[in-house]
Amino acid sequence: MTSEASTEGGLRLSKAVNLLLPVSLFLLLISFSGVSAQEVRSGWDLVDGGTVSDLHTAEAINGEIWAFGDGGIMLKSLDGGSTWIGNVIAEGYNWSHSDSGYNSILIATDDGVTIILENIGNGENDSNDNIPIFPGQFPINDVALTGSQEFVTVGENGEIWEFDGDEWINRSFGIVNDLLSVSFLDGEDVGLISGEEGIILATDDGGASWDYRDAPGELSTVDIVDIEYFSSIRAYAISEDGHILKSSREGSLAVGFVWSIVEIEREYPVGGSNEFVKGGTELDYDASSIKVLSQSKIMLAGPSGYLSLSKDGGNIVSRQMIPVSNNTSFNAFAMQDGFRGVAVGDGGVILRTENAGSEEFVGFEVADFNDFGQFVDYSKERLMDGLVATAKIVFFGILMGFSLGIILSMLKTSPTTLKNVAQTNRYQLLIMVVLVPLWAILKVPVSVFNIIGVIFGSKKRHHDIGSNNWVMVNPLDSTLISYREKAAQIAASEPLNILAIRAVGLVLISFGVYRILSNLDEISALNLDGWEHIYSPIGAPSAVFWIILGLAIAVLGGIFLSCNGDFSIRDLKVRKTEFSLNPWGIRPLNTIATAYTDIFRNTPLLVQFMFIHFGFELGRRMQDPGLMLFNFEYLQGNANFLTDIFVVYETNPESLGYGRPIGGILEDRAYISAIFALGLNSGAYQCETIRGAVAAIPSGQMEAGRSIGLNYMQSMRLVVMPQAIRICIPPLGNEMVNLVLNSSLAMIIGYAEITRQGKLIVATTFQVFWTWGMVLVSYFLITWTLALFLRYLEERTRIPGLGISGGA
Amino acid sequence: MSEIILSIKDMEKTYVGGVHAVKGISFEVTKGESLAIIGSSGSGKSTVLRCINRLIEPTKGIVQLKGERINTPASDINDVRSRIGMVFQSFELFAHLRVIDNVSLGLIHVRGIGKEEAESEARKVLERVDMLDRVDAYPGNLSGGQKQRVAIARALAMKPEVMLFDEPTSALDPELIGSVLETIQGLAEEGMTMVVVTHEISFARDVADRVLYMDQGLVAEEGPSSIIDKPKTERMKEFLSSIND
């Protein structure tokens, strides 16, 4: 890469790269905008009624739509159901039944309380103050208006009552079954009642007298839950087990005399699919409410999100796609005409339609995947999803891998030996174990504060010697210093306590030996022979772990026990060979880090993925406690951008996934596992890369740092690491690019990244060349952007006169 | 007699692998004194210096700074080092930091001085070594002599009680040596206590108050700088003539 003449500390970057970077990012962005061509859209829109109470019933009359529900809730819409005005009539009453007509709406509760709202749609302001509430007389299952002041109610045990505007008249006539539904033809005296055990009753005198009608014999044991007298020639009813009943006028016989069960030829599931359930006489779903839109057009509603439409009187029933959860129970419709209206249900759900709920098919014809344009149109969204998914695990993987790499490389190069460990006194222990971690935790907010200070306070951090009032010091600084002094004093005044070291050694030996002995049984219980023992770490992981740890602890204890205060090298003579032993020179941190990198660098990443996700179930083990910590109840109202990193919940109560995680690291187990597999693996490699760079820094740099009084960590942080990281940007870049490419392995644990999406696209389109070609292009764009960024970083951080870089 | 700053008693060093580099040497440096250590290559001069500020641990013996023993696990090693300035043969400037940051790094992170104060302090020291005009340069863009003067400034900035120079000019071109020696001479005249390992015999003669000749890990001859002109031992005579050739 070319670069322009260098200036000290300045930005040296060729114009071409400066341009390429934003251009490629821009291309990446625009390549994934645009709309999808083929989709099915629900014919129902969810509208906000402003309540979460269950809505049981609704009416459409005189251009207005009303909905009623629990807690006396009453909603009104003047614009066909788009916006709603809330109101409460008689709090505490649960309005469950209604009827409209004669410019009035009648509503009723299950216990028999009724109200008539008059003069609907005449523009007057509704005042609820002087609406007469008729107290509950007896349980009501349904109501029907027979005039602006008159109505009929039906209820349990055959109760039929008529209210004539002044008083209640009992019209029951000896039926013991519960009556469930009543319907009158507006403006006429004819009405129908349906009830348990296939009962259908009819009247032609406005409800004064009722006669039995013949319901189909098959239904003599089922409840007919809803009935609607639609016109002088047509009535429909629905039974609890999904039979649709139809009655037409036959010659001189009025509607209601002859009932037939509709033959359901086809029943289509949601989504406009071509596959249907071969009919019969019973719907596949339970319906609790029927609405007749025209002589042959009926709508059905029920629990479990059931809404359906039949345009031919029930022969072909299509279940409708709804924009809310399938748990929603729909209770009633209110249709202004054959197309426009609402369906209401539990939880305040109001759905509005302008086409009787029929799905809209955008680009209904099947896409032609042999046309590259249509193919791209179809697959880009999946690829985009995959790209985002890949970017997510790559981002966190790199973050984790790099942090791990730095930590491991520090451990590997750490000079701390057993001798140093033995010389540690109790104050140093306190500092290391308690104070420094606390200090480090406090350091984070302090640094953030100071960075903000730099941004807002003084712009030029390095050159300006202006005042900077924003600097905050870590409150633990002074404590730490005083304890360090104390530790030094103790160390100065107390000689090395050899006895204590030996005592610790003895404890360690016995602990180690105890651990070994108590775990040997488990190994022998595995019944392994000879070389089969190499698999014992899998057969009895914890036992092997404890045995190895026990061995290490016992050896450590042995070394401590042998302490005589001079930590010198031991010369051993075995037969004729001389050994020089330097047990005090063992570097425990290095040993731990080496074990880690050895394990991860000597096993294939693919197997690591599978072991971590399926074997160890890391995803599950992290997700369960994680979700317990950040649970839905707690995060409601407490969520912020930090908790969003971990988990985001669906908070829309109307949504299908209400209360379920829809984002954040904890959302998906495969996601967690993928991040860890990539991060843990990359950490092992990055560790070696960084260690190599650290090793390339002349030891004199460390000595120079130490000679001015910096401690080891300071020298590492301020002197060695800044130079080492600069050196290893190119190889680290390799690691990161590798990590991106390796992320494709996440597909085998079911994580939906690009490669997996590619597989899914192939499954639908059978276009292998195009699909995999596009997957390649997507990867190239990610890694190439990353590579450009790293090159930019390298240029940006290059130090004049350091290293041979080809440029100036 | 003035205060003893540095005192070394029976110091020995055996490297891992068995090289007995220093075989028991003792000397003292008083306040304001400059001691030159000369000796042939491999005689253990660097080892002695590095043992003093414990970049390596002496195997035996006592090192005292202002009467306080510093080669025990008990002494605060970082504090000790910050009180002893060290200048290396190969400069060892922090390559990623500008001159000013090289000098102020220790002030900020060891002395805990604020950044601005530390930088103004650093400028003062850089002025003493005549490097004020290059404060914003990176070490890679400096000449060897300039690098060594910055390295001296870096050590000096910590206000050390004694400065150790390990062959400060032997990595320099002959024409650059002068400016560095001048700087060190200036420090000596200002009364800085220092131990200088050097192959510049004329410098040892002119600047040092005392000269110590080391041979094979032992002090072979010791005395005022005048002993250079009339060495008593054969070894030193040989050494001096080999250098003058």
Ligand SMILES: Nc1ncnc2c1ncn2[C@@H]1O[C@H](COP(=O)(O)OP(=O)(O)OP(=O)(O)O)[C@@H](O)[C@H]1O
């Ligand atoms: N890290 C080390 N490990 C083992 N032996 C070493 C080490 N450093 C130095 N030595 C040996 O110790 C002896 C003294 O070395 P030292 O560097 O002190 O010599 P010197 O007097 O400074 O020489 P010069 O004038 O060449 O710098 C030499 O024999 C050298 O090989």
Ligand SMILES: [Mg+2]
């Ligand atoms: Mg040397």
